[in-house]
Amino acid sequence: MEPFSFATSDTLDFPVSIRIINLEGAEPPLRYSTLLDHPELRHIGSNQSTHSDLYVTVQVWAGSKPLTVPVQTAYKAFRNERRWNEWLTLPITYSALPQNARLAITIWDLSPLPAEGAQGNAVPFGGTTLPLFDKDNQLHKGRQKCHVYRHRKADGNDDTKTPAFLPKKRARKGVLEDKEAEELDRMEKLFKKHEMGEIPRVDWLDQLVFRGFEKRGLQSARSSLKLAQRAQLAQDSGPTKPQDPNAPPEPSNYMLNVELPRFDFPVVFADHEYPPPPISSLQPLSSSQSNVILKPPPEVHFGPGISPEQEEDEDSSEEGYTGRLIRVYDPEVAARDNPAESKHRRLVRSQHRNGMLDKDLKPNAKVRDELNTIMAYSPTHVLTPEEKDLVWKFRHHLTRNKKALTKFAKSVNWQDASEARQAVQLLGKWTDIDVDDALELLGPTFDNPALRAFAVERLRKADDEELLLYLLQLVQALKYEHILPKGREGQGQQGQGQEGTAATASSGAHDSSLARFLISRAVGSFTLGNYFWWYVMVECDDKSADQGPDNQAIYGKIAYDFMAELVRQPGGEEVRKTLKRQAEWIAILSRISGEIKESNESIAKRTERVKAFLADPRNELVNIDPPLPLPLDPSVQIVGVVPEETHVFKSSLHPIKVTFRTTTGKTYPILFKTGDDLRQDQLVIQIIALMDSLLKKENLDLKLLPYKILATSTSAGLTQFVHSMTLQAISSKYRANPALAYLKQNNPDPHGPLGLRREALDTFVRSCAGYCVITYILGVGDRHLDNLLLAPDGHFFHADFGYILGRDPKPFAPAMKLCKEMVDAMGGSSSEHYKKFKEYCFLAYSALRKNSNLILNLFSLMANANIPDIKLEPDKAALKVKERFHLEMSEEDSIRHLERIMDDNLNALVPVVIDKLHELVQAFRA
Structure with a gap:
């Protein structure tokens, strides 16, 4: 067979178009006797002149149903011939066309009187139906001569009565x-x-x-x-024969010349491949059940114009029409591996499995480019079988590339014992990998213990400060570890005393390299141990149906192993007592918070009630001796409460502001809230803190200073209270340029830019840029002036992250919250400070795109964390973040795209309307 170059229709993202050229042909004029019998015919335009005005409509049909609205030619007066010579563009692309797509072309005449098939004053002059694909499934192109059927509309059905081409x-x-x-x-x-x-x-x-x-x-x-x-x-002159109304119409002497677009290569129809439907949960029939007589197949009702039976005329036999083909999906086929593909994979891998030449095999320039393309894929990208085979073939060469390990792990068939053994032996020769790749290997995709242990070894090189940035995700990764069920680890070890019991309890965690690692690091650092303990306690407290008893058993066992290992360390008993005191302290605050939330008293009475409760010596909060490390921030040790600075906020959950005295003589205010799951806010704040660390590594300090949040259970938690005002409150207090007026009041400097201290303005510009970019990447929704806050020193920040990953309760919400109050405080959109703000945004976006793999892997580890906006679509959480990075674009194009988003949001009217509506709603509630 000779080479044949062609393109497929599914890749042709180009609108369907057709040029209506002219109408050829003529017919004898109507006899006077006919006009006398039917006087309404004399008013039709084509009966008055052989070059009367006509117009053409074109519509795409498939499956005997219209796919688009009709498109018509413009008005044109004819003189010597009916020639339009006009291109019509239809609202559908070639990639969306089915194989049986056709163009229903109708020529319309004008008549002032009603007639059969008329649409208003338009009556059909004639119609023709042009298929877009020929019998070889190639797209028609170039000029086409179409037969016109007089006085009929083009029907467009699959068994059309107005075909453009005749046998x-x-x-x-x-x-x-x-x-x-x-x-x-x-x-x-x-x-x-x-x-x-x-x-x-x-x-x-x-x-x-x-x-x-x-x-x-x-x-x-x-x-x-x-x-x-x-x-x-x-x-x-001959005898008249009665006409059969069901007989197919005959073509007239008219021919419509049209032109379809020409392409350099033939375009062959190719359908979009959809993923297979989910596998049926029904078990296959047993041998005894297979002998049961099955029910008859269901009756199939076809749509209009679709005939399941073959036409019995001589023309249909020439075209080879054999009826409609119905494909039925068999779930048993998808439940098993394709034997041909499995055999092919084994043959390919067997050539490059034990050969000595594989160790010296090096790629050529073309293959090297292909490998570099594969290495640049994001963690969410799925490798094709060909790409997996290529990575496996050059696995020894790739051991020097630290970014290649995760792609190599994806290319290994871990179910094949021989192949898995080869892969594990190769891990020892691999160069050191980065933390983001190690986190990817700890996700749910990889369950090989040796591979996960290799990733844990990389984490051992991270210091406590870096490990704290990923600790929340590492605790979630324990769900994917192989941990023995509770009760099996202690068999045969009774009566060995306290040390023997602790050693036996820890042996259960030895089934998981990650659990051993986290416990060993947590007992060595109180800060890590504090957060590790509370993260585990929240998982133990989660009794929702999404987690199940197995999840609680796993984390209950890890908590027991952590305490047992902690007791064995020097001074571990004191740390254990400290964690217990923290739990008691949380229980006391939870009790008063629950009582306040359920009471029907006024805010003043609730506040006085909380003050009296905190000042009561029996609750042991006035004086805390010895000092207690704050669970929210273990570096802060509290020695007592300040009851007079207590406040209860007016909201549905009535959070309590409690101020504590610290060992340094300062005060530390916190917000305690019950009835709300703070894990989503805790995740967002953790990601903001991580991004702040990544930006500082790029020498870009955006003055973010995210406040701290700690969920102590699934319905309670602590939040650091930052002295600040919402932009809504600032706008109510200052009318003209409110944010700038607020900053001037707290940071006055007549000689500074815009009349305030340079440091305060620089902090405001930097923090605005940082939060604009970060909230855009995370898809934070429900942004209004009540959750945009400004501190007196110029720090701008967001609060209330109840909607993330693109969710928003308000329609047409902007992708980035950049309000007029923020821009006015910088001096306007044409000021130098706003230009500096945009530069910071671009630098931050570029820096975070370089670290996108780390951020995507962290979201992948949170897929089963029972966080509201993630559990809606757990498998798409990382993909939604990936969309905001626009990794398919170059750095220059992505920055240009971000600038368009900022400009569109700044000039949009919808965000202003949303803020005003929110202000009215809040005023009505007050």
Whole structure:
């Protein structure tokens, strides 16, 4: 077979278009006797003039149903011929076309009187249906001559009665023989080949042929008109035969010339491949059940214009039509591996498994580029079988590339014992990998213990400060570890005393390299141990149906192993007592918070009630001796409460502001809230803190200073209270440029820019840029002036992260919250400070895109964390963040895209309306 270059229709993202050229042909005028019998016919335009005004509509049909609205030509007055010469663009692309797509083309005439098939004052002059794909599934292109069926609309059905192309036998049947017409048809086909470049061009000879063909065409038109007149006279003089209303219409002498777009290569139909439906949970029939007589197949009802039976005329037999093919999905096929693909994979891998030459195998320049492309894939990208085979083939060469390990792990068939053994042996030769790759190996995709242990070894090199940034996700990764069920680890070890019991309890965690690592680091650092303990306690407290008893058993066992290991360390008993005191302290605050939330008292009475409770010595909060490390921030040790600075906020959950005295003589205010799951806010704050650390490594300090949040259970938690005001409150207090007025009041400097201290303005500009970019990447929603806060020193920050990953309760919400109050405080959109703000945004976005793999892996580890906006679509959480990074774009294009988002949001009216509506709602509630 000769090489055949072609393109597939599913890749052709180009709108369907057609050029309506002209209408050829003529017919004898109506006799006066006919006009006397039917006087309404004299008012139709085509009966008054042979060049009357007509217009054409085109509509895409498939499956006997319209796919688009009709598109029509513009008005055009005709003189000598009906020629439109107009391109029409249809609202559908070639990639969206099904194989049975066709164009229903109708020519419309005008009549002031109602008639059959009329639409208003438009009556059908004629119609034709043009299929877009031929019998070889190739797209039609170039000029097409379409038969016109008089006084009929194009139906567009699958078994259309107005086909543009007729079989040869049907074209001859019932029509007087015309050798000249046959010759013209042959010449038309040759002209089409010449137009498509299939016949060489000779200019002087082509001109002669064109002139001769034009004269011959005019002569043929006259002769065909005479033949039609003779046929009409013969029919009138002979006996009249009754017409069958169900008989198919005959084509007229009119032909509509149209032109379809031309492409450099043939376009072959290719359907979009959808993923298979989910596998059925039904078990296959047993041998005894398979003998049971099955029910008859269900009856299939076909739509209009679709006939399941083969037509019995001689033309349909020539086209080879054999009825409609219905494909049925078999779930048993998808439940098993494709034997051909499995055999192919084994053959390919066997060539590069034990060969000595594989160790010295190096890729050429082309293969090296392919490997570099694979290495640049994001963690969410799924490798194709060909890419997996390529990575496996050059696995020894890739051991020097630290970014290649995760791709190599994805290319290994870990179910194959021999292949898994080869892969584990190769891990020892691999170069050191980065933390983001180690976190990816701890996700739910990889369950090989040796591979996960290799990732844990990389984490051992991280210091406590870096490990704290990922601790929340590492605790979640324990769900994917192989940990023995509770009760099996202590068998055969009774009666060995306290040390023997602790050693036995820890042996259960030895089944998990990650659990051993986290426990060992947590007992060595009180800060890590504090957060590790509370993260584990929250998982133990989660009794929702999404987690189940197995999850609680796993974390209950880890908590027991942590305490047992802690007791064995020097001073571990004191740390254990400290963690217990923290739990008691949380229980005391939870009790008063629950009582306040359920009471129906006023805010003043609730506040006084909380003050009296905190000042009561029996609750042991006035004086805390010895000092207690604050669970929210273990570096802060509290020695007592300050009851007079207590406040209860007016909201549905009534959070309590409690202020504590610290060992340094300062105060530390916190917010304690019950009835709300703070794990989503805790995740967002943790990601903001991580991004702040990543930006500082790029020497970009955006003054973020995110406040701290700690969930102590699934319905309670602590939040650091930062002295600040919402932009809504600032706008109510200061009318003209409120944010700038607020900053001037707290940071006055007549000689500084905009009348305030340079440091305060710089802090404001930097923090605005940082939070704008970060909240855009995380898809934080429900942004209004009440959750945008400004501290007196110029720090701007966001609060209340109840909607993330693109969710928003308000319609048409902007992708980035950049309000007018923020820009006005910088001096306006044309000021130097706003330009600096945009530069900070671009630098921050570029820096975070470089670390996108780390952020995506952290969200992948949180897939099963029972966080509201993640559990809606757990498998798409990382993909939603990936969309905001626009990794498919270059750095320059991504920055340009971010700038468009900022400009559109700044000039949009919807955010202003949302803020005003929110202000009105809050005022009504007050």
